[in-house]
Amino acid sequence: MSNQWDIVIVGAGTTGIPAAIKASERGAKVLVVDVADKVGGTLHLSSGSMSAAGSALQKKKGIDDSPEKHFQDSIEINHGTGEYDKLRLWQENSGETLDWIMSIGLEYPEDNPVIGQGHEPYSTARITTPATAGKAYAAVLETAFNKVLESGNVELRLKTRMTSLIVNADGSVGGIITESENGDREEIRASTTLLACGGYSNSDEHWKEFHNRPKRVYTYEHSKGDGIEQARKLGAKVQLADNLIMTFGGTVDIDKPDDHWIHTATFPAMRAPWEILVNNEGRRFINEEEESQDFRERTIMNQSDWSCWLVYDQGILDQAPQLFLGWDAEKIERAFASHADYCRADTLDGLAKACGIPAENLKTTVEQFNKGRVVESDPWGRKHTPAPIEKGPFYAIRHYAISVVGFGGIACDNELRVLDADGKAIPNLYAGGEMLGMGIWGNAYLGGSSVGGCLTMGRLLGEKFLTWETTAAAAAE
Numbered sequence: 223m224s225n226q227w228d229i230v231i232v233g234a235g236t237t238g239i240p241a242a243i244k245a246s247e248r249g250a251k252v253l254v255v256d257v258a259d260k261v262g263g264t265l266h267l268s269s270g271s272m273s274a275a276g277s278a279l280q281k282k283k284g285i286d287d288s289p290e291k292h293f294q295d296s297i298e299i300n301h302g303t304g305e306y307d308k309l310r311l312w313q314e315n316s317g318e319t320l321d322w323i324m325s326i327g328l329e330y331p332e333d334n335p336v337i338g339q340g341h342e343p344y345s346t347a348r349i350t351t352p353a354t355a356g357k358a359y360a361a362v363l364e365t366a367f368n369k370v371l372e373s374g375n376v377e378l379r380l381k382t383r384m385t386s387l388i389v390n391a392d393g394s395v396g397g398i399i400t401e402s403e404n405g406d407r408e409e410i411r412a413s414t415t416l417l418a419c420g421g422y423s424n425s426d427e428h429w430k431e432f433h434n435r436p437k438r439v440y441t442y443e444h445s446k447g448d449g450i451e452q453a454r455k456l457g458a459k460v461q462l463a464d465n466l467i468m469t470f471g472g473t474v475d476i477d478k479p480d481d482h483w484i485h486t487a488t489f490p491a492m493r494a495p496w497e498i499l500v501n502n503e504g505r506r507f508i509n510e511e512e513e514s515q516d517f518r519e520r521t522i523m524n525q526s527d528w529s530c531w532l533v534y535d536q537g538i539l540d541q542a543p544q545l546f547l548g549w550d551a552e553k554i555e556r557a558f559a560s561h562a563d564y565c566r567a568d569t570l571d572g573l574a575k576a577c578g579i580p581a582e583n584l585k586t587t588v589e590q591f592n593k594g595r596v597v598e599s600d601p602w603g604r605k606h607t608p609a610p611i612e613k614g615p616f617y618a619i620r621h622y623a624i625s626v627v628g629f630g631g632i633a634c635d636n637e638l639r640v641l642d643a644d645g646k647a648i649p650n651l652y653a654g655g656e657m658l659g660m661g662i663w664g665n666a667y668l669g670g671s672s673v674g675g676c677l678t679m680g681r682l683l684g685e686k687f688l689t690w691e692t693t694a695a696a697a698a699e
Contacts, residue, residue, distance in 0.1 A: 227253045228690040230398055230412035232384045232449060233419035235263020236673060237655030237680035239363045241416055244684025246370045249692075253410060254376065255400055256419075257383040257444050261364050263420060264442045264656070265673070267626070268356030271339040272677065273349045273670025276317035279324065280335060280348065287346045289314040295344045299516070300664025303465060307636050308662040311682070312675040319678040320350065327362040328352060341667040342516050349670045359673065387415065387452050387651070394649035395456070413690035414650050416683060417640070421628030421656035422447030432463040432630045435528070438622045440472065440483035445628065449657050453632045456651070457642035462661030463630030468528065469667070470518040472624030476557045476564075482624040486545050488532060489515075494606045496542040497534040498591055499621070501525040504574060504583030506591070509602040516666055519623070528623035531565075531577055533588070537613040563620035573616045588612075627672060631659020637687045638679060652688060654679040 229245055231238045234256035242252045256263070274280075275292035292313040297304070324330075334350040337343040352358030370376045381403040388396040388409065397411040422428035423441040428450075430436075450460065471489070472482040487493035488510075495510035507530070508521050522528060534542075546554055557564040565576035570588060574581035588611050594600040595607040632653050634640055639647040655676040663671045 225408060225410050227251050227397075227410065227412040228692055229253070229414045229416060229688055230255065230410055231416045231418055232256075232398060233263065233417070233655070234258070234261040234367075234378065234380070235418065235420065235655065236265055236268075236359070236676040237657075237683070238263075238416070238418035239367050240677055240680030241418060241654065241684040241688065242376055243363075243366055243370050244681055245688055246373065246376045246684075248685070250375065250688070250690060251692075252376045253379065253412065255379045255382040255384060255398070255410075257381065257448075259380055261367060261378070261380075262357075262360030264445070265356040265360040265363075267440070267442055268359075268673055269340060269351065270355035270358060270673060271349050271351045271670040272316075272320065272323075272674040273335075273344065273668070274316035274320035274674055275313060275346070275348050277320040277335075277348075278317075279320060279330070279350065280317075283335070283347075285335065285347055287348055289316070291346055292316070292344070292348060295346070296664070296668050299342045299344075299668055300666035302664075303666070304664030305462070305662045308658070308675075309664075311636060312663075312671070312678050315678050315682060316674050319674065319681050322681060323359065323362065323677065326366045328358060339669050340515070341669040342514065344669065356673065359677070384419070384448060384452065387456065389456065392649070395651040413692075414652065414688055416688060417449035417453060417632075417651070417653045417657050418655050418680065419449040419657065420445045421631060421659060422450055423625060423628040423656075428628070428630075432460065432628075433466055438472065438482040438528075438624045439626065440481050440624060441626050445656070447628070449653065450632055453640055453648075453651070453653065453657075456640075456648055458632045458640050458648065459643050460630045460659070461633050462659050465659075465661030465665040466625075466629040467516075467519050467665055467667060468523055468623030468625050470515065470522050470623065471621045473619060473621055474561065474563050476553070476561050482622055485547055485549060486532065486619065486621070487543075487547055488621065489518075493543055493545075495604070496538045496606075496608060497532045497545075498587070498611065499530050500533055500579070500584060500587055501530050502527055502579055504579040504581070505587055506602060509600075509604050511604050511606060519667070522621075522623045530621050531579065531618040532621055533573070533584070533611065533616070533618045535611045535613045535616050538609050538611065539617065541609055558617070565618040565620075566615050568614045568616075570616055573618055577618050577620070627656060627660045629659050629661035631661065632657055634658055638683055639687075652683060654683050
């Protein structure tokens with residue numbers, strides 16, 4: 223195996239694979255390493271939504287759109303935050319990215335694109351989501367990647383972790399040190415190094431450092447912040463962690479207690495509400511029919527512990543449509559029988575005690591809800607109140623503000639070169655994808671930004687941003 227390369231890419235996911243494919247098309251000798259046992263990274267968990275303006279798909283459907291419209295929509299949704307140059311970098315090139323990913327085999331449902339998918343809607347239909355979500359991207363990218371592997375110019379090493387960056391005497395980056403699953407260490411020399419190994423979303427230490435919060439996430443197991451830490455050792459700075467916005471309404475998976483995900487249909491577009499939401503003081507804090515995801519996300523982050531309780535009774539349980547998503551009766555019963563986040567009691571006093579919230583507040587809240595329902599005047603403006611909360615046993619499920627990504631990331635210039643604390647490019651070191659932190663898109667979730675932005679960064683890195691000296695790699699052949 224050669225250990226002298228034009229480019230070494232750390233991370234075989236949403237950014238790393240497109241970068242490798244496109245760089246190899248330019249003649250580069252590329253090594254890709256990844257700690258996982260398969261390629262695709264976070265795409266295996268992603269919902270797969272991608273937003274792109276000016277794509278061939280939009281033109282085929284007669285949709286008038288442009289990168290400028292995409293940008294203006296975005297800064298309205300994110301309240302004027304984010305890195306405008308990175309937003310434009312993504313949005314001015316996203317149409318070509320969608321065209322490319324479709325050219326290598328990705329297909330979308332006939333009704334795509336749409337204006338919204340899980341977040342605040344755009345003004346124009348530009349979001350596409352494959353039927354099999356992020357796994358569809360992983361599959362077509364792997365097929366295209368396998369073709370370049372067969373060419374001999376690209377090599378893949380899985381189950382291989384980067385442990386450090388190699389720094390040359392002049393301060394430039396000269397490659398990486400890796401460690402295999404067997405503990406074997408290798409020095410890999412490369413003219414250019416690309417860190418595309420994701421963010422820190424699955425790191426307890428980084429959640430504490432950047433947000434002073436416990437880690438409550440549904441995320442990729444290898445998103446531990448490895449690349450961020452190695453870049454920091456060379457003077458790179460972490461920025462935009464304060465742009466953190468959380469997703470509303472995750473619950474603990476009792477079979478995977480480290481996972482917090484959407485297991486209940488609390489969003490009104492999925493199912494009209496029957497229950498009420500109360501905070502840890504036992505009071506309602508939102509109209510459960512509120513449809514703005516952005517408002518819901520900010521509201522739960524204003525509650526103590528960034529959590530709340532969904533409260534209902536036996537009457538609602540008997541009458542309402544299914545609340546749980548994908549959980550059978552046996553798992554639901556196990557949750558209430560064994561986990562502190564799933565509470566059941568014969569009385570509201572007993573429920574409040576189980577939840578650790580003030581009983582008088584909870585009882586007053588339920589009483590106000592029931593009275594408002596009788597006269598069709600809910601104090602929070604809710605219209606759908608089909609049943610009172612009055613028949614024991616009573617139930618409460620703890621819901622959290624959760625995240626699927628890291629918002630803080632490494633500062634880079636507009637060619638995705640990693641910058642030091644003085645704003646100067648660290649020679650031969652690039653970063654892409656969640657390494658930059660999803661805070662670059664602002665203090666809000668922009669539909670299709672994670673997949674679309676990271677794919678676009680990878681394509682641009684491979685097509686034109688990455689540069690290399692070929693002599694060393696050529697000599698090694």
